[in-house]
Structure formats: structure tokens, C-alpha cells
Amino acid sequence: MLYETAGRAEEILGLNIEDLDLAGRRAAVKAKGARAKTCRRGQAREDVVLETVYWDAGTARLLPRLLKGRTRGPVFVTHRRPGPGKVLGPRDVCPDTELARLSYGRARALLDAHTAMRGPGTGWDLHEFRHSALTHLGEAGASLLLLMAKSRHKKPENLRRYFQPSGEAIAEVTSLLAPGDAHT
Known part of the structure; x- marks a missing residue:
């Protein structure tokens, strides 16, 4: 899901099942730096501006296995209930299974444990999925505007670091600059 959405790990880990549009293969996320909506008189409201992330067939195939019939609560949960001293908000606990939301730190540790080839700390990083997705899209010919829309970057210069075109690209x-009919 991180790769197909090119989303930030915090955004994806913060998703609830209610946020998912499974048929449309999209979800509304609270983006980095999202500000609370304001009323006319300047008072902040509880809700924030949401942005949409999109995924494709890979995530669509895996989500039902991950959700295991759950219809509400966090999408990504730990394998156990929170301990007695752990205080979590109602949004961070599955109301059906009472399992806690998977934290960034725990997700990072799990990914490292399953991808490390040369010992702990040598595996993949959660953010690498975003980098890889944007690099692959760039090499496939996606325009800067499409890359900005997919990644939800506001400034083109912030997107540059994700795209390192190959010599072949x-x-x-x-x-395309060749004279004559070379590109017809």
C-alpha cells in the first residue's frame, strides 16, 4: 500500500477502515501539515482538510486478507491488545478485536526484521516505498504535474530528490530532439 499510494508512512498507518473506499481504490488521509478547518469566526473545528491517496490491484488483493472481515477501526493493527498501562484513544483501538493500531516504530521494526540481509538495522525503511514509487513513475514518463499530484508535494523542488533518471531514460x-522524422 505504501508503494502503490506513494503515501507517507504516517498517513497510511493512520488510516481507519471507515476511511477506505475499497471499490474506488482510494482513501482520504490527513496529510502532513494538514490544518484544521476554520469556521467563519476563526474558531477551529475538529475536522481537518483531507487529501486522497489511490492504490491499484496489488493493494486491492491484499486488503481483504489484512482486514479479516473487520468493518471498522484501524487498518493496520498489532497482533496483541494494548497493555494495562497503555492509554490509547478510541480511534487507535479496533472496537471489534481490541487490537491496537500499528505504530510507526513497530512497523519499521517489522519491516527491518523481514528485509534485513546483513543483520538488524540493514533492512528497508518505510519511506523507501515512497521514493521507489515516485522514481519508477518518473522513469515511466509521468509528468512533473502528475508526480506532484500523486505525491501531494506542493513544490517541484521537493520532488526532485525522488527522481533520479537512469542513463537510458x-x-x-x-x-525526441532528433531532426527529421526520427520520432514519427
């Missing part, structure tokens, strides 16, 4: 775009 640069050669291919250079061929």
Missing part, C-alpha cells in the same frame, strides 16, 4: 528523452 535520459537517452530516450534526448532522442
Whole structure:
């Protein structure tokens, strides 16, 4: 889901089942830096501006297995209930199973444990999925505007670090400048 949405790990881990549009393959997330909506008189409201992330077939196939018939609560949960001293908000506990939301730290540790080849701390990072997705989209020819829309970056210069085109990609775009009918 991180790869297909090119979303930030915090956004995806913060999803609730109620936030998912499974048929439309999309979800509303509270984005980085999202500000609370304001009323006419300047008073902050509880809700925030939401942005949409989109996924494709891979995530669509895996979500039902992950949800296991649950219809509400966090999408990503731990394998156990929170301890007696742990105080969590109602949004962070599945009301059906009483399992806690998967934290960023725990997700990072699980990913590292399952991808580390040379010992602990050498595995993948959660943010690498975002980098990879944007790099692959860029190399596939997605325009800067589409990359900005997919990643929800506001400034093009912040997106530049995610896109490192290969020599082949640069050669291919250079061929578009060839004189005559080379690109017809």
C-alpha cells in the first residue's frame, strides 16, 4: 500500500477502515501539515482538510486478507491488545478485536526484521516505498504535474530528490530532439 499510494508512512498507518473506499481504490488521509478547518469566526473545528491517496490491484488483493472481515477501526493493527498501562484513544483501538493500531516504530521494526540481509538495522525503511514509487513513475514518463499530484508535494523542488533518471531514460528523452522524422 505504501508503494502503490506513494503515501507517507504516517498517513497510511493512520488510516481507519471507515476511511477506505475499497471499490474506488482510494482513501482520504490527513496529510502532513494538514490544518484544521476554520469556521467563519476563526474558531477551529475538529475536522481537518483531507487529501486522497489511490492504490491499484496489488493493494486491492491484499486488503481483504489484512482486514479479516473487520468493518471498522484501524487498518493496520498489532497482533496483541494494548497493555494495562497503555492509554490509547478510541480511534487507535479496533472496537471489534481490541487490537491496537500499528505504530510507526513497530512497523519499521517489522519491516527491518523481514528485509534485513546483513543483520538488524540493514533492512528497508518505510519511506523507501515512497521514493521507489515516485522514481519508477518518473522513469515511466509521468509528468512533473502528475508526480506532484500523486505525491501531494506542493513544490517541484521537493520532488526532485525522488527522481533520479537512469542513463537510458535520459537517452530516450534526448532522442525526441532528433531532426527529421526520427520520432514519427
